[in-house]
Amino acid sequence: MGNSLMNYLNRRLQEESPRELGNMNQAGPVITISREVGCNGLVLARLMAERLNKKLTMGSWSVLSKEIFYESAKELDLDPEKVRQTFKKTDRYIFEEILNAFKDKRYKSEDLIIKTVKEVVRTLAIDGYCIIVGRASHIIASDITNALHLRLTAPLGYRINTIMRNNRLNRNEAIAFIEKVDKERAAFRKALKESNLREEFFDLTINRGSFTNEQVLDLIEFTVEKKGILHYNKPKIQRY
Template sequence: MAVLTISRSYQSGGHEIGRAVARQTGHTFVDKGRIYAEMKALGEKWGRLFEETDEASPTLWEKNDWQYRGFIAQIESIILDYALKDRAVILGRGGNFILADIPHILKVRLDAPLEVRVQRAIIKNETPRETAEALIKKTDNDRAGYVRSIYKKEWGDPRYYDRIIDTSEYTQEEIVQRLVTALQEWEGRATEEGRKKLAGRAVAAKIKARIFGHPKIFVPTLEVFHEGDDIVLRGVIHSPQERHEIEKIIEEAGGAFGVRNELRNRT
């Protein structure tokens, strides 16, 4: 089954459209509320970080902070797990970049002219024009900064989307139907290679997230990624205990993939 990712400018109607598509197709709607619940279930600190930093542009300190990197690893693992189960509509949080180059992932960008979005915000939130416009610009800048910092890509670049829709040009019902139809088309694009790539990415993300969440592990140079038939780990570890704990995580989460453990001891 196909998976839909939705990137949306603020007040473009992304949440309402995504929820309606999910309801019509029976897909799981993976929005802020669902991811927040998953993060809280992983631990109070992850829930707190989500409340404080979700889709916000990180500071230079945050971007390199071990806990913040762990926070991003948890979100990516959650998104990949939902995509692996199929039939998911994933809203925001860089989903199209996390799931790049997988044929059965339909990547959509929803936008609308600023003035249209300002008027929507005024009506929806009952706020003055200046407040509505400032909030839209801040939210858009935060989301763009988040993607730029984490994925080194430009949030609004059309090259990263299969469909770009101006939500001021169609009714919500028309947009929903277009996306439902596109999802049906995308179902035929699933390949064995694409599913393997998705599964490998999901396993790598799970291992990475568990390492970042482990209280006895601190590997600032850590890299974990899927390559061919293997999950590859690189970085510099500080003690035999760290290596032992990481190997336990690999054994538990490695699945059907081989593992190339290229972690080096600190000299």
Template sequence: MDSQQPLSAQMRAVTISREYGSGGGEIARRVATKLQWRLIDHEFVVRIANMLGVSEREVELQDEYSQGIVARILSSMRSVDPALLVDVTNNMNTSEEGYHQALVSVVEAVAREGQVVIVGRGSQKILERMRDVLHVRIVAPLEKRITYVVQRESLNHSAARDRILQKDRHRERYLQAHYRANSTDAHLYDLVLNTGVIDLDSAVDLICLALERKAGRLTVPEHELGPGAGSAKYPGRPLDFRPPTDTL
């Protein structure tokens, strides 16, 4: 590797899971821009859909949790992006499992190509065994997310809240159905960021820093990883915390 390149160049991908309205999609876009990596997100799928004559509304109804239209879109990505040289022809059916298999093929293909930021699509599970991928989760308090969606999508408070809850349910249903996983499980991620206070640009900086630090651990043997690495023993026997006794 070129000694002038950052350590992050050794990493293949960043996956970003997000609560709807937490700013995760915008953070992903900014991370991709800062790293000069490709971005695979909802807008990427919409662009492919438009080339196929599929409306954004149809994508909205199916993207991330359902079937045939997006499977067709995923297959067609091969002709748009040479990196997506993956055959999903056998999965071109209207079943949700067909869509899922096509999606897995594409996510694995872009990760193999490298230097890509992938938003959602169960990518934190699809790529969980790859050490050279950084997994990030973006969250925020519900009221903060409602404010964000009101501002970004020109909805009223009630409509924004309903949209957030619906989108979160759909995403959770997909992850549960195919991976028996819950997106709130912090063990799926290297980094969980709460944008309730942390601004989006700071979140981008933290993700890029984590990417560098994880890249620096790629050559460390598996048995040397973990919180015990480089830690000395306690100087004495650790004492259990004892709550004060009730004196009343």
């Protein structure tokens, strides 16, 4: 998916005003997944995409998360890690001063980096047929009618065990990992300047500790059908 998706995004971002539509009923369909650390959001997103793809006669749903940083970095001619680090810093002024010190032709302001990431998320959400995991996508795409916004939660013990199993960590290491990622996600939201602009609303919140993967997929598929986000017959935009 890598290069073809990046080429698609590059074309879309170069089009004239691709991120704003007069009628948000024309945007999507898109699914966003917000999750607590240790809820296996990416795993569920990929499984859900497989189910949804069986409903399409052509094209396919994509699962996007880290790809958003890669494409943003490509647009900015930066290393993807520099984009990621922008959203991990808690002191925005100091970080800006450090970047300015480089005096590099490749230097991009923090505000431009943040704006680009938001535009990439919004472009993907408007074009639709994608499941966006994290990246505050539920807020950035909150005005899109043909959207389903999900929140995955779980008891701390469940999340610790998941991190231990997935990352081969001991209990203390898993707890430290959860705390670290929680801080990074909070910094990301702060950098986007979205947290105080709009309230967070989800169509469905699921306790991962109460259901198997298949049961969660059944719940999501049921909600997709009931909300009717697939009933809008917008032509599928080909990404590949």
